[in-house]
Structure formats: structure tokens, C-alpha cells
Amino acid sequence: MATIFPKWLNMVPTLLAMGGGGATMAVVVGTWYWATPDYFEVGYMPTQPGSGFNHQIHAGKLGMDCRYCHTKVEESNEANIPAVATCIGCHAEERLAPAFDPGEKVAFIREAYAKDSSVEWRRVHKLPDYVRNFPHAAHINAGVSCYSCHGQITAMPVVFQAEGLGMGWCLDCHRGVEKTPEKYLVPPDKVTNLFWVEQHLATVKKGDAQARKLQEQLRESPPQHCGACHY
Ligand code: HEC
Ligand code: HEC
Ligand code: HEC
Ligand code: HEC
Numbered sequence: 001m002a003t004i005f006p007k008w009l010n011m012v013p014t015l016l017a018m019g020g021g022g023a024t025m026a027v028v029v030g031t032w033y034w035a036t037p038d039y040f041e042v043g044y045m046p047t048q049p050g051s052g053f054n055h056q057i058h059a060g061k062l063g064m065d066c067r068y069c070h071t072k073v074e075e076s077n078e079a080n081i082p083a084v085a086t087c088i089g090c091h092a093e094e095r096l097a098p099a100f101d102p103g104e105k106v107a108f109i110r111e112a113y114a115k116d117s118s119v120e121w122r123r124v125h126k127l128p129d130y131v132r133n134f135p136h137a138a139h140i141n142a143g144v145s146c147y148s149c150h151g152q153i154t155a156m157p158v159v160f161q162a163e164g165l166g167m168g169w170c171l172d173c174h175r176g177v178e179k180t181p182e183k184y185l186v187p188p189d190k191v192t193n194l195f196w197v198e199q200h201l202a203t204v205k206k207g208d209a210q211a212r213k214l215q216e217q218l219r220e221s222p223p224q225h226c227g228a229c230h231y
């Protein structure tokens with residue numbers, strides 16, 4: 001973060017002098033100046049309801065694709081959290097063979113489903129309100145893997161925040177894609193294969209031709225102007 005701030009900090013006086021839009025920005029800058037943000041804690045891991053949800057079992061051991069549950073991630077800004085009905089597909093009474101049925105551990109899902117209510121999952125990743133709606137689909141379709149932003153979810157019994165999600169972090173990638181695309185882009189059909197991606201990013205060579213090609217195929221360069229991410 002420290003390395004990135006000076007670059008855009010130069011522009012703050014200009015923004016403050018801009019009138020209309022500047023007024024909004026003044027509020028934003030004030031927030032930045034006076035408050036220490038506590039949203040962006042790497043390692044943040046809220047306690048989930050019931051027995052929680054285990055990505056290591058479902059996405060790792062059972063090999064379920066992220067899109068089985070986060071069905072909208074390729075089409076919309078949002079990466080939706082699945083409804084209880086998705087869980088009930090496997091966790092209705094006597095659906096799984098007794099050897100696999102987690103029994104009591106899934107009682108909270110069965111109860112919610114029976115009452116036609118939902119499970120109140122607690123949000124892990126959350127950008128502040130002055131940042132525009134984060135566009136998942138644009139990133140996924142460009143070949144940015146869930147791994148780059150959420151870490152090795154496939155190995156997490158409980159999801160925690162793996163990356164800072166600060167502005168400097170967004171911009172590091174947006175600026176870096178042109179020079180070193182191999183650090184950020186993978187073939188779009190691999191974005192949800194997090195073990196493959198981890199291995200690939202650790203071993204890919206600088207100047208990799210496939211990464212260069214992916215960079216050339218971007219709809220547009222990742223934006224760096226304030227309006228792309230702020231109101
Ligand atoms: C069987 C359904 C299912 C599958 C498959 C699944 N997820 Fe999830 N995911 C959930 C549920 C339910 C939650 C909410 C509970 C939680 O945060 O643990 C969640 C939460 C998350 C969160 C945290 C959301 C927040 O609050 O910020 C991320 C990130 C995530 N999943 C990514 C992935 C990725 C990446 C994959 C594929 C490797 C994946 N998920 C596969 C059901 C699933
Ligand atoms: C495709 C089938 C399938 C779906 C869909 C599914 N699960 Fe599971 N789940 C399983 C299986 C199989 C196990 C047992 C795995 C084992 O013991 O190795 C399991 C285990 C569990 C457990 C016990 C984990 C533990 O700690 O032992 C919980 C809790 C659970 N699932 C919750 C959920 C929730 C919540 C959802 C919906 C977001 C969901 N499951 C969706 C197949 C599924
Ligand atoms: C370029 C970074 C980036 C990539 C790639 C990315 N995410 Fe996210 N994800 C985020 C950010 C940032 C948030 C918080 C968004 C907000 O608060 O508006 C988030 C939020 C989420 C949430 C919580 C949504 C909610 O409404 O509670 C889930 C689930 C999720 N991501 C799943 C995924 C999955 C699955 C993939 C891969 C298919 C993925 N993400 C790829 C950055 C990313
Ligand atoms: C690991 C790399 C990476 C990270 C991290 C990342 N982005 Fe991006 N972002 C991209 C790429 C690549 C594109 C270009 C997509 C295209 O044009 O096809 C992009 C495009 C965008 C766009 C334009 C989308 C559109 O529809 O044209 C917005 C807005 C954006 N990113 C916001 C963010 C925000 C906010 C964050 C931080 C919370 C972030 N990004 C983090 C790689 C990244």
C-alpha cells in the first residue's frame with residue numbers, strides 16, 4: 001500500500017478542486033485520512049452458522065467446481081452464495097449413503113430448508129460502499145483466477161480473507177498486467193481449477209507466450225482512472 005499511495009495522492013488536490021464530483025471525493029479522502037480502515041484484514045475469518053461450510057471437503061476432496069454453487073460468477077458482477085436448496089440436493093435425509101451422511105452436522109441445513117428460511121452466512125470479503133460494485137464476470141472471463149484474489153479456497157476448511165483487497169492491491173495487478181501478464185492471467189477455462197493455477201503461477205516463466213496472448217485478448221486494459229472503481 002505504502003508504495004502505491006504517493007502516485008495517486010498527487011491527484012487529490014486536483015480532485016478536491018473539481019466541484020460536484022470533488023465533494024464526494026472530499027468525503028472519501030476525509031475517510032481515508034482520519035479513519036484507519038478495518039475492513040481489509042488478511043486472515044479475517046468470521047464464525048459461520050451451524051457447522052459452517054467446508055470448502056476443503058466439497059471443492060477439494062469431492063472435487064466440486066466453484067460454479068456448481070457460485071453459479072453466477074461468470075455472468076454477473078456478483079458471485080452469489082448458494083441457497084439451501086443447493087445443499088439439500090445432497091443433504092436431504094437419506095440422500096447420501098450412510099457412510100457419507102454427516103448426520104447431525106447438516107441438521108442446521110435441513111431445519112432451514114424445512115422452515116423455508118435461509119442460512120445466514122457471514123460475509124468474509126467486503127469492499128467499502130464508496131467502491132463501485134466489484135465486477136466478477138469481467139475478471140473471470142479475462143482469465144483472472146479466484147486463486148489470485150481469494151487464495152487457495154480448495155484447501156480451506158473455513159474461508160478466510162487471503163488478500164488485502166486494498167486499492168494498492170487492485171492497482172498492482174491493473175498496472176502489472178501489461179508488463180508481466182504471466183503473474184496474473186491463466187487460460188479462462190482454468191480459473192476455477194485452483195490447484196492447477198497455484199502450481200502454474202509458481203512455475204510459469206517470465207515472458208510466457210500464452211500469457212502474452214491472453215493479455216492481447218483482453219477486451220480493454222484494466223482501468224486505472226478513479227471513476228472505474230469509485231462513484
Ligand atoms: C457446494 C457449494 C460450494 C462450492 C462447490 C463452492 N462454494 Fe464457495 N461458498 C459456499 C458457501 C455456502 C459459502 C458461504 C459460507 C462461507 O463463507 O464459508 C461460500 C463462500 C465462499 C467465499 C467467501 C464469500 C464471502 O463471504 O466473502 C469464497 C471466496 C468462495 N466461497 C469461493 C469459492 C471457490 C473459489 C470455489 C471453488 C474452488 C467455491 N467457493 C466452491 C458454497 C460453495
Ligand atoms: C454434491 C453433493 C453435495 C452438495 C451439493 C453439498 N454437500 Fe455437503 N457434503 C457432501 C458429502 C458427500 C459430505 C461428506 C464428505 C465426507 O465425509 O468426506 C458432505 C459434508 C458436509 C458437512 C459435514 C462436514 C464436516 O465437517 O464433516 C457439512 C456441514 C456440509 N456438507 C454442508 C453443506 C452445505 C452447507 C452445502 C450447501 C452450500 C452442501 N454441504 C452441499 C456432499 C454435498
Ligand atoms: C480480481 C479479484 C477477484 C477474483 C478473480 C474473484 N473474486 Fe470473488 N470477490 C472479490 C472481491 C473484491 C469481493 C468483495 C466484493 C464486494 O464487497 O463488493 C469478492 C466477493 C466474493 C464472494 C462473496 C459474495 C457475496 O455476495 O457474499 C464470493 C462467493 C466470491 N467472491 C467468489 C469468487 C469465486 C468463486 C471466484 C472465481 C470463480 C472469484 N470470487 C473470483 C474479488 C475477486
Ligand atoms: C490479479 C489481477 C487483478 C486484480 C487483483 C484486480 N483486477 Fe480488476 N481487472 C483485471 C483485468 C485483467 C481486467 C480487464 C478485464 C477485461 O478488460 O477484459 C480488470 C478490469 C477491471 C474493471 C473493468 C471491468 C470492465 O467491465 O471493463 C474494474 C472496474 C476492475 N477491474 C476493478 C477492480 C477492483 C475494484 C479490484 C480490487 C478490489 C480489482 N479490479 C482487482 C485484473 C485484476
Ligand code: HEC
Pocket residue numbers: 008011012015028029031032033037127128131165166167168170171174223224225226227228229230
Ligand atoms: C482498480 C480500482 C480502483 C481505482 C482505479 C481507484 N481506486 Fe481508490 N480504492 C479502491 C478500493 C478497492 C478502495 C478500498 C480499499 C482501500 O481503502 O485501499 C479504494 C479506496 C480509496 C480511498 C480511501 C482509502 C482509504 O484508505 O480509506 C481513496 C481516497 C481513493 N480510493 C481514491 C482514489 C483516487 C483519487 C483514484 C484515482 C486516482 C482511485 N481511488 C482509483 C479501488 C480503486
